Amino acid sequence: MRVMCTECGQLGRITKTNRMTAGVANLYCQCTDASCGHSWVSTLAYSHTLSPSAKRASDMAMNLARGLSPEAHGSLCHSVNERQQQLNVLAAQELDKPVVTLRRAV
Numbered sequence: 001m002r003v004m005c006t007e008c009g010q011l012g013r014i015t016k017t018n019r020m021t022a023g024v025a026n027l028y029c030q031c032t033d034a035s036c037g038h039s040w041v042s043t044l045a046y047s048h049t050l051s052p053s054a055k056r057a058s059d060m061a062m063n064l065a066r067g068l069s070p071e072a073h074g075s076l077c078h079s080v081n082e083r084q085q086q087l088n089v090l091a092a093q094e095l096d097k098p099v100v101t102l103r104r105a106v
Protein backbone atom coordinates (compact mmCIF):
# COMPACT_ATOMS: atom_id res chain seq x y z
CA MET A 1 0.00 0.00 0.00
CA ARG A 2 1.27 3.47 -0.90
CA VAL A 3 0.80 6.58 1.16
CA MET A 4 1.61 10.05 -0.10
CA CYS A 5 2.88 12.91 2.01
CA THR A 6 0.00 15.30 2.55
CA GLU A 7 2.45 18.25 2.63
CA CYS A 8 4.76 17.70 -0.35
CA GLY A 9 3.20 14.79 -2.30
CA GLN A 10 6.27 12.53 -2.06
CA LEU A 11 5.99 8.86 -1.22
CA GLY A 12 5.45 8.17 2.48
CA ARG A 13 6.54 5.19 4.56
CA ILE A 14 4.21 3.40 7.03
CA THR A 15 6.29 3.00 10.19
CA LYS A 16 3.65 1.54 12.47
CA THR A 17 0.09 0.17 12.19
CA ASN A 18 -2.30 0.41 15.14
CA ARG A 19 -5.26 -1.90 14.50
CA MET A 20 -8.24 -0.29 16.24
CA THR A 21 -10.90 -2.82 15.13
CA ALA A 22 -11.09 -5.55 12.45
CA GLY A 23 -11.97 -2.88 9.89
CA VAL A 24 -10.08 0.21 11.09
CA ALA A 25 -6.36 0.85 11.54
CA ASN A 26 -4.30 3.97 12.21
CA LEU A 27 -1.21 4.14 10.00
CA TYR A 28 1.76 6.11 11.34
CA CYS A 29 3.53 7.53 8.30
CA GLN A 30 6.72 9.45 7.49
CA CYS A 31 7.60 11.34 4.35
CA THR A 32 10.55 9.73 2.51
CA ASP A 33 11.83 13.13 1.45
CA ALA A 34 14.40 14.03 4.13
CA SER A 35 14.07 17.74 3.31
CA CYS A 36 10.33 17.53 4.19
CA GLY A 37 10.34 15.38 7.33
CA HIS A 38 6.57 15.41 7.72
CA SER A 39 5.08 12.60 9.82
CA TRP A 40 1.37 11.98 10.18
CA VAL A 41 -1.35 9.46 11.05
CA SER A 42 -3.77 8.22 8.38
CA THR A 43 -6.79 6.04 9.00
CA LEU A 44 -7.42 2.93 6.91
CA ALA A 45 -11.04 1.78 7.06
CA TYR A 46 -13.06 -1.07 5.58
CA SER A 47 -15.71 0.35 3.26
CA HIS A 48 -17.92 -2.35 1.76
CA THR A 49 -17.89 -5.87 0.32
CA LEU A 50 -17.68 -6.39 -3.44
CA SER A 51 -17.87 -10.19 -3.35
CA PRO A 52 -18.73 -12.17 -0.21
CA SER A 53 -16.10 -14.42 1.33
CA ALA A 54 -16.33 -18.06 0.28
CA LYS A 55 -15.60 -18.90 3.92
CA ARG A 56 -18.98 -17.48 4.89
CA ALA A 57 -20.99 -18.67 1.87
CA SER A 58 -22.16 -21.92 3.46
CA ASP A 59 -23.25 -20.10 6.66
CA MET A 60 -25.17 -17.60 4.56
CA ALA A 61 -26.83 -20.37 2.53
CA MET A 62 -27.83 -22.23 5.72
CA ASN A 63 -29.35 -19.09 7.23
CA LEU A 64 -31.23 -18.32 4.02
CA ALA A 65 -32.54 -21.89 3.83
CA ARG A 66 -33.85 -21.67 7.40
CA GLY A 67 -35.94 -18.65 6.40
CA LEU A 68 -37.72 -20.47 3.55
CA SER A 69 -41.31 -21.72 3.60
CA PRO A 70 -41.67 -25.52 3.88
CA GLU A 71 -42.55 -25.72 0.16
CA ALA A 72 -39.59 -23.59 -0.90
CA HIS A 73 -37.32 -25.58 1.44
CA GLY A 74 -38.49 -28.84 -0.16
CA SER A 75 -37.79 -27.43 -3.61
CA LEU A 76 -34.32 -26.35 -2.48
CA CYS A 77 -33.61 -29.84 -1.08
CA HIS A 78 -34.63 -31.40 -4.40
CA SER A 79 -32.36 -28.99 -6.31
CA VAL A 80 -29.42 -29.61 -3.94
CA ASN A 81 -29.82 -33.39 -4.26
CA GLU A 82 -29.91 -33.16 -8.07
CA ARG A 83 -26.75 -31.06 -8.11
CA GLN A 84 -25.00 -33.44 -5.71
CA GLN A 85 -25.81 -36.36 -8.00
CA GLN A 86 -24.33 -34.43 -10.97
CA LEU A 87 -21.19 -33.70 -8.95
CA ASN A 88 -20.90 -37.37 -7.94
CA VAL A 89 -21.11 -38.42 -11.61
CA LEU A 90 -18.42 -35.89 -12.57
CA ALA A 91 -16.18 -37.06 -9.71
CA ALA A 92 -16.59 -40.70 -10.81
CA GLN A 93 -15.68 -39.73 -14.41
CA GLU A 94 -12.53 -38.00 -13.16
CA LEU A 95 -11.48 -41.19 -11.34
CA ASP A 96 -11.91 -43.22 -14.56
CA LYS A 97 -9.60 -40.97 -16.58
CA PRO A 98 -6.13 -42.38 -17.23
CA VAL A 99 -3.24 -40.64 -15.50
CA VAL A 100 -0.98 -39.00 -18.10
CA THR A 101 2.50 -37.92 -17.14
CA LEU A 102 4.25 -35.46 -19.43
CA ARG A 103 8.05 -35.48 -19.46
CA ARG A 104 10.17 -32.67 -20.75
CA ALA A 105 12.95 -33.51 -23.22
CA VAL A 106 16.33 -32.91 -21.56
Ligand SMILES: [Zn+2]
Pocket (backbone or CB within 6 Å): 005, 006, 007, 008, 009, 010, 031, 032, 033, 036, 037, 038
Ligand atom coordinates in the same frame (compact mmCIF):
# COMPACT_ATOMS: atom_id res chain seq x y z
ZN1 LIG B 1 6.71 15.39 2.52
